[in-house]
Amino acid sequence: MTKTDGRILALDLGTSSTRALVLTAADAAPVPGALARHKISPTYGADGSAVLDLHEYVEGLLGCFDELQQGGHLEGIEAIVLSTQWHSIVALGPRGEALTPVITWADTRSIPATPGPSFDEQAFHARTGAWLHRLYWPRRIPWLLSEVSAAGFAGLPDLVLERLTGERVTSVSVASGTGSLDLATGAYDEEALAIAGVKADQLPAIVPSGWAGRIAAEYERRWPGLVGVPVHPPTGDGAASNVGTGAYDVTTAAVTIGTSAAVRVVHPIDNAPELPWELWRYRVDDKHAVTGMAFSAAGNMHAWLTDVLRLQHEEPTTVEIGAPGLIAVPFQAGTRPPATVPGGSGAYFGLSFDDTAESMLAASLQGVSLEVDRGLRMLDDLFGHQLSVVLGGGGIDASAWWRRCLTATFARPTDVCAEAEVGARGAAAIALGLSPEPGGEHLDPVPADVDRVAALRPRYESLRALTIQSASL
The missing domain is CATH 3.30.420.40 (ATPase, nucleotide binding domain)
Incomplete structure (x- = not known):
């Protein structure tokens, strides 16, 4: 146009x-x-x-x-x-x-x-x-x-x-x-x-x-x-948000953190790769689809914790990204299909008297980041290459610590969408044939952060599996 x-x-x-x-x-x-x-x-x-x-x-x-x-x-x-x-x-x-x-x-x-x-x-x-x-x-x-x-x-x-x-x-x-x-x-x-x-x-x-x-x-x-x-x-908000952040082709994944969270890739519907069981796929328009994974706890959990813990600041700035010790599995709202973990399954492991409100918040944000990374790696495998990542949504805007945490957890650079209204922007771009750019800051992962998250990951995965097992009892 x-x-x-x-x-x-x-x-x-x-x-x-x-x-x-x-x-x-x-x-x-x-x-x-x-x-x-x-x-x-x-x-x-x-x-x-x-x-x-x-x-x-x-x-x-x-x-x-x-x-x-x-x-x-x-x-x-x-x-x-x-x-x-x-x-x-x-x-x-x-x-x-x-x-x-x-x-x-x-x-x-x-x-x-x-x-x-x-x-x-x-x-x-x-x-x-x-x-x-x-x-x-x-x-x-x-x-x-x-x-x-x-x-x-x-x-x-x-x-x-x-x-x-x-x-x-x-x-x-x-x-x-x-x-x-x-x-x-x-x-x-x-x-x-x-x-x-x-x-x-x-x-x-x-x-x-x-x-x-x-x-x-x-x-x-x-x-x-x-x-x-x-x-x-109308365009579904997940599809619109992808395009609105600037992630509108198979080279780029959009990670959006709003009330919930998702990681998605927009691609042509023709010759689309076979859909893995763990991922969903919807349509963007007559010619494009969006494939991804969604997570029920994200910005809603951040808001809940800052209220419950009475945090004066919404950033766990005193806690290192990937810090060992406290592990949080963010299943407070359960899981999306095909998993069947019910709501009320969130868990903390390793609580001690040394922990603070900020360390509890940091562990939860780290848990969400690891969950999103699970979906991102599946999409890497599906499309046959390491995807570029654009971050967007209200949770991204609200927390610089979380942006750095996601970047370290993904172990790759990310770009941040400067526009908060990504859904509206994407709907306009889809209807009128526009190609918006992220326009925000570029983040490179800090090597020490990446190393700590990598060391943390095996313990998190073990405790995640334990949480899922416990939820089925």
């Missing part, structure tokens, strides 16, 4: 907040002062529920539009793009009304899957990039059908898009996050639909990446600057 002096309105549909911000069309850089945010508070229950109020969520997002309008920021907008949380689901009634709150990825409720004796989960995983796990719709839908008389299902981004444009459709990227997409064809997988007990017409229609909607007529007077502006299909 030819670079212009226009602007992009980017929406970021997160779990803890929903944001609307304006970017330059030339390089997807944030326009100063053109950001509106609505805080989201998920509701958690003892039954494993983790839900969002759909009405409150959408109205909060529309309020972000109003705030930008009042600031004069909705003039000159050339495109509207969306980055969104993956895996959400809402049960719908016969008129398309929501029968449930938004069920988020963190919700653990489900019923056992009954796919039949001929089911081959290895083949299912190779086709869909997912597992038969409660995170995905083939497990979510049968459970929801046991709870409500649903006529259809949609995800949060599908319903936001419908509210904005009047059309209930989904993108190949969002559909891949349901665990119900045949990655090669870009259509719903027949076996996944059969396991879920639904037909394709009960789910949002999948539109091509070139599709564009328009703001619905009811909003034309409310936001006149957006009349006729194309609304592009």
Whole structure:
């Protein structure tokens, strides 16, 4: 796309907040002062529920539009793009009304899957990039059908898009996050639909990446600057974050540390390498996929520890990276599939009276770094070379110590993305064909740090295995 002096309105549909911000069309850089945010508070229950109020969520997002309008920021907008949380689901009634709150990825409720004796989960995983796990719709839908008389299902981004444009459709990227997409064809997988007990017409229609909607007529007077502006299909936040950090080809892995963490590589869907059992694969758009591994404890654990330990500073600056002694296995929130370690499995080993709040924080950040490194090394092997690494996300921005720790644990140089809003930036880049660069500091691993982490690794791996064994008892 030819670079212009226009602007992009980017929406970021997160779990803890929903944001609307304006970017330059030339390089997807944030326009100063053109950001509106609505805080989201998920509701958690003892039954494993983790839900969002759909009405409150959408109205909060529309309020972000109003705030930008009042600031004069909705003039000159050339495109509207969306980055969104993956895996959400809402049960719908016969008129398309929501029968449930938004069920988020963190919700653990489900019923056992009954796919039949001929089911081959290895083949299912190779086709869909997912597992038969409660995170995905083939497990979510049968459970929801046991709870409500649903006529259809949609995800949060599908319903936001419908509210904005009047059309209930989904993108190949969002559909891949349901665990119900045949990655090669870009259509719903027949076996996944059969396991879920639904037909394709009960789910949002999948539109091509070139599709564009328009703001619905009811909003034309409310936001006149957006009349006729194309609304592009949403991109899953993992894919968007990769591209937003500057990791958009097979030479580079993006490591993002937000509420959770992930390491991912974007690559062409054609001739993609065979997917290892331990990794997932989703779609970015019609031509690209993203392969990676995710981790449930990261920035959420950092925030929890700094609160529980009453740390005055959020950096364990007095502790050496890779320090021997205290080991933390960061399974407080369990593990993502295919592993089955439940939440509440975090562990410390080697606690002594010499330990401090900072050493406990450092051990936990080191544990997360070692977990991410496990995924990075699998991706190295999959793509046949040592990948370059770009770091991004709120956890990366918040802690220089953690940036150095990750760099030492990976034992390779890293580049830091200077832009905090990597999801919105990536969604804009994908929709408009841009290639953003990280733009932040370059870090070289400190040899002494690398040596300490290497010495620590065998003990960590042994204690990690012990933690997994204990969790199964």
